[in-house]
Amino acid sequence: MKETFDVAIVGAGPAGVSAACILADAGIKTIVFERGEYPGAKNMSGGVVYGHDLAQIIPDYVDHKCPIERNIIESRIWYLSKEGGYSFGYRDSIFAAERKHNAFTVLRAKFDRWYAEQARKKGALIVPSTVAVDLLRNDKGGVVGVVTGREDGEVRAKVTLLADGINSPLAARAGFRVEPKPEEVALAVKEVIELPSEVIEQRFGVSNGDGVTIEILGEITGGMDGIATVYTNRNSLSLAIGANLADFATSKLRPYELLEAFKQHPLVVPLISGGQPREYIAHWLPEGGYDTIPALYGDGYLIAGDSAMMFNAMHREGSNLAMASGRMAAEAIIEAIGRGDCSRKGLANYGKRLAESYVLKDLKKYRRFGRFRYRHKEIFNEIPALASLAGREMLTVNGVSKKQKQKMIVKEVRRKMSILRIARLLWHSWRAVR
Amino acid sequence: MSLKIEDKLFLDRFRIDEESHLRIIDMEKCLRECEQRPCLYLCPANVYRLETDRISVNYEGCLECGSCRIGCPYLNIEWRFPKGGYGVSHKFG
Numbered sequence: 001m002k003e004t005f006d007v008a009i010v011g012a013g014p015a016g017v018s019a020a021c022i023l024a025d026a027g028i029k030t031i032v033f034e035r036g037e038y039p040g041a042k043n044m045s046g047g048v049v050y051g052h053d054l055a056q057i058i059p060d061y062v063d064h065k066c067p068i069e070r071n072i073i074e075s076r077i078w079y080l081s082k083e084g085g086y087s088f089g090y091r092d093s094i095f096a097a098e099r100k101h102n103a104f105t106v107l108r109a110k111f112d113r114w115y116a117e118q119a120r121k122k123g124a125l126i127v128p129s130t131v132a133v134d135l136l137r138n139d140k141g142g143v144v145g146v147v148t149g150r151e152d153g154e155v156r157a158k159v160t161l162l163a164d165g166i167n168s169p170l171a172a173r174a175g176f177r178v179e180p181k182p183e184e185v186a187l188a189v190k191e192v193i194e195l196p197s198e199v200i201e202q203r204f205g206v207s208n209g210d211g212v213t214i215e216i217l218g219e220i221t222g223g224m225d226g227i228a229t230v231y232t233n234r235n236s237l238s239l240a241i242g243a244n245l246a247d248f249a250t251s252k253l254r255p256y257e258l259l260e261a262f263k264q265h266p267l268v269v270p271l272i273s274g275g276q277p278r279e280y281i282a283h284w285l286p287e288g289g290y291d292t293i294p295a296l297y298g299d300g301y302l303i304a305g306d307s308a309m310m311f312n313a314m315h316r317e318g319s320n321l322a323m324a325s326g327r328m329a330a331e332a333i334i335e336a337i338g339r340g341d342c343s344r345k346g347l348a349n350y351g352k353r354l355a356e357s358y359v360l361k362d363l364k365k366y367r368r369f370g371r372f373r374y375r376h377k378e379i380f381n382e383i384p385a386l387a388s389l390a391g392r393e394m395l396t397v398n399g400v401s402k403k404q405k406q407k408m409i410v411k412e413v414r415r416k417m418s419i420l421r422i423a424r425l426l427w428h429s430w431r432a433v434r
Numbered sequence: 435m436s437l438k439i440e441d442k443l444f445l446d447r448f449r450i451d452e453e454s455h456l457r458i459i460d461m462e463k464c465l466r467e468c469e470q471r472p473c474l475y476l477c478p479a480n481v482y483r484l485e486t487d488r489i490s491v492n493y494e495g496c497l498e499c500g501s502c503r504i505g506c507p508y509l510n511i512e513w514r515f516p517k518g519g520y521g522v523s524h525k526f527g
Contacts, residue, residue, distance in 0.1 A: 035515055035516075035518055035519075036519070036523060036524075037449070037519045037523045038523075040524065040527050041522075041523040041524055041527075042498060042521075042522070042523075042524065043524065043527050044524065044527055045527075107526040107527050108524065108526075108527030109523075109524040109525055109526050109527035110526075110527070111527075112527070128518075128519065129518035129519030130518040131515045131516075131517065131518045148518075149517060149518055150518070167498070167499060167500035169500075169503075169513065169514070169515070179503075179504055180504060181504065182504055182505050185501075185504070187476065187478065187499060187501050189478045191442070192526040236526070245476065245501055245504070245505055248472075248475070248476040248501075248505070249470070249472040249475075249476055249505050252472075252475040253475070254439075254475055254476075254478075254480075255476070255477075255478040256437075256439045256442055256478060256480070260436050260437060263436075264436070277437060277442070277445055278445060278525070278526060279445050279446060279524065279525055279526045279527075280437075280442035280443065280445050280446060281446065281497055281522070281524055281527070282478035282479065282497040282499045282501075283497075283499055284499055284500060284501070
């Protein structure tokens with residue numbers, strides 16, 4: 001391909017396609033490389049997309065037949081021991097009315113394909129089945145295009161946007177991002193389980209295409225720093241479970257066995273009973289947080305989304321950070337091309353925009369959260385077990401006085417955890433989220 | 435309805451290249467030096483299996499997460515993306 005472009009984008013996920021939409025709207029000649037057979041073929045997330053960030057790129061996405069699975073009106077949190085657990089939740093009718101589509105579930109193979117199609121309609125060239133294997137550099141090291149795995153596969157561009165996701169050997173090879181250490185990523189596996197729409201609505205107490213998300217912590221991750229999720233789709237449930245990769249390496253728990261055990265949990269069984277598994281996939285999540293974000297731009301290139309480690313583990317936000325950073329990258333590129341300066345200096349507005357936005361502010365706020373969970377394994381071990389003991393004993397009516405039960409529970413807590421350990425946990429948890 | 439890993443991978447759509455995109459660089463290292471062999475456990479597709487005299491690489495079912503590449507304590511796995519359009523294709527994602 002001897003053609004030259006203004007902008008080459010690596011990866012047709014939410015970051016790359018958001019940028020492509022904004023660039024194409026501004027009449028900038030843009031090419032997007034996607035290694036999958038189609039956009040979304042390699043992508044995975046729990047499955048929530050946020051309307052606010054999508055609307056900033058496609059304001060009328062609902063009218064454009066965005067493949068929304070279910071509009072989320074309730075978020076539940078479960079804290080589980082092996083046998084039982086606690087369930088909290090927040091449901092609000094506002095999320096079915098004025099704030100409809102604040103959050104909605106998607107299946108990425110459908111959503112990403114739809115999203116890339118919007119960029120194509122705006123004029124961006126989307127090239128699937130094409131791996132970016134290297135970057136073209138000038139003699140000063142600046143990026144001047146992409147080398148693809150195709151024959152004659154060099155494409156020159158004024159600016160290259162790396163939006164190739166968390167697993168990016170390209171960014172590592174180019175020296176733009178170090179390879180993550182095992183403790184800086186979580187490995188998650190996901191199963192899509194098919195169930196009739198009316199069964200899902202009955203089991204989750206919803207109607208009219210509304211849905212529920214459940215975030216689950218506790219003994220289900222076998223003592224590892226991790227989380228599981230159950231999200232409702234139209235005709236299926238997305239079940240995912242993941243943990244820190246370093247924890248997987250030391251615990252020797254197999255991801256697919258962890259998923260099977262999760263599916264057998266007494267609180268999960270009634271939700272998935274009778275369902276048909278339809279797909280099993282795996283992906284990383286960026287867990288390193290703010291302190292592992294690489295240099296976000298340089299001469300002729302920028303990095304956005306998961307590729308730049310933008311993931312807010314505290315609030316399960318990632319697709320929105322990808323969309324917002326892709327949009328801001330595109331805005332900075334438009335300015336840079338307008339001024340004829342695509343150097344590091346010319347692209348610096350990208351960093352400025354991100355720093356002023358919620359993207360970097362939120363990631364900075366929770367910069368200690370990942371480390372906190374990784375260090376405090378009692379969150380996934382002793383505490384859920386003790387919490388379940390307390391719940392079980394207090395709810396059992398057996399002639400023993402409540403005072404005596406309380407004494408027994410406190411004694412058990414003290415046996416498992418010292419006062420100092422509890423104090424440290426409380427102090428660190430405050431520091432991790434303040 | 436407990437599903438084995440083989441059953442799980444059977445649900446997925448793969449377009450398999452004749453050539454592996456994964457390669458163990460120095461097998462001797464795995465056999466003689468590596469005690470923990472995390473690749474045998476952490477791979478979500480059970481790609482790496484211990485045989486009598488080697489570790490086999492069943493790349494056909496690879497889900498392309500990258501865990502083996504950074505999880506190998508000796509960084510002894512050469513890891514490329516499958517050729518464009520090859521490998522796993524998510525139907526749902």
